[in-house]
Amino acid sequence: MYHAVQAAGDACAGQDPHYTIPSARFAGHLDLALRSGARVDCARDLLATDGSGPAVALTFDDGHLSHYVCAFPLLAARGLRADFFVNPARVGTAGFASWSQLRAMAAAGMSIQSHGYDHRYFDELAPAVLREDLQRARGEIEAHIGQPVTLLAPPGGRAPAGLAALARATGYRHVLGSRPGRIAGRTGLRVLPRVPVTADLDDARLRAWLDGSPFVSARAQMRHLVLGSAKRLLGNRRYEQVRARLLGQPHG
Numbered sequence: 318m319y320h321a322v323q324a325a326g327d328a329c330a331g332q333d334p335h336y337t338i339p340s341a342r343f344a345g346h347l348d349l350a351l352r353s354g355a356r357v358d359c360a361r362d363l364l365a366t367d368g369s370g371p372a373v374a375l376t377f378d379d380g381h382l383s384h385y386v387c388a389f390p391l392l393a394a395r396g397l398r399a400d401f402f403v404n405p406a407r408v409g410t411a412g413f414a415s416w417s418q419l420r421a422m423a424a425a426g427m428s429i430q431s432h433g434y435d436h437r438y439f440d441e442l443a444p445a446v447l448r449e450d451l452q453r454a455r456g457e458i459e460a461h462i463g464q465p466v467t468l469l470a471p472p473g474g475r476a477p478a479g480l481a482a483l484a485r486a487t488g489y490r491h492v493l494g495s496r497p498g499r500i501a502g503r504t505g506l507r508v509l510p511r512v513p514v515t516a517d518l519d520d521a522r523l524r525a526w527l528d529g530s531p532f533v534s535a536r537a538q539m540r541h542l543v544l545g546s547a548k549r550l551l552g553n554r555r556y557e558q559v560r561a562r563l564l565g566q567p568h569g
């Protein structure tokens with residue numbers, strides 16, 4: 318699960334530095350994944366096939382302009398595809414990719430998927446509002462891109478109980494959250510895990526992830542548990558304030 322990718326010398330204004338990866342390092346990640354022997358593809362197509370053997374899905378949240386400018390060329394140069402989870406309300410605004418840029422990515426095989434309509438956290442929406450958000454996001458992306466939207470990634474990884482069932486009822490096939498882990502077994506009515514890629518990820522840890530090291534996975538899961546408890550104890554607003562103070566930055 319990537320967020321912004323930063324070109325050399327680009328300030329990437331407004332993006333959360335904790336989740337921003339320099340483009341050279343991102344290119345290194347792609348080459349490591351390709352050398353791992355796993356099938357590397359977008360989650361849309363990996364989840365639609367009953368493939369066996371190791372596989373790595375590349376996903377990007379938030380629809381940053383850097384996905385079009387930086388990540389897209391590096392993926393295309395390697396013949397790779399990825400999923401880009403976008404918010405229709407943010408498409409074409411400052412710092413975010415436009416519909417025509419997303420269409421160009423889709424035409425080159427990239428998968429454009431739903432990150433909700435406007436990035437409001439799903440655990441703060443009434444059920445009827447959430448249902449409308451999911452339908453509106455999927456409808457607008459399909460209308461602009463001209464391809465089916467099958468995947469949903471909840472903003473901030475906030476997945477209220479029953480989200481997978483609601484997503485299925487509103488036309489999605491799979492929900493990808495941000496609980497760290499590997500996808501194994503049935504992928505039906507549940508929120509699937511993803512591994513968050515943060516700025517401090519080094520190649521040794523990425524290699525261990527690609528090898529499926531249980532130790533590294535346990536460490537990522539522990540971090541997620543601690544952050545998840547803080548979110549529940551503090552509530553979303555207060556959590557963002559504390560997190561920003563700890564990491565020394567505003568939340569993007």
Ligand SMILES: [Zn+2]
Nearest residue numbers: 378379472473
């Ligand atoms: Zn997001």
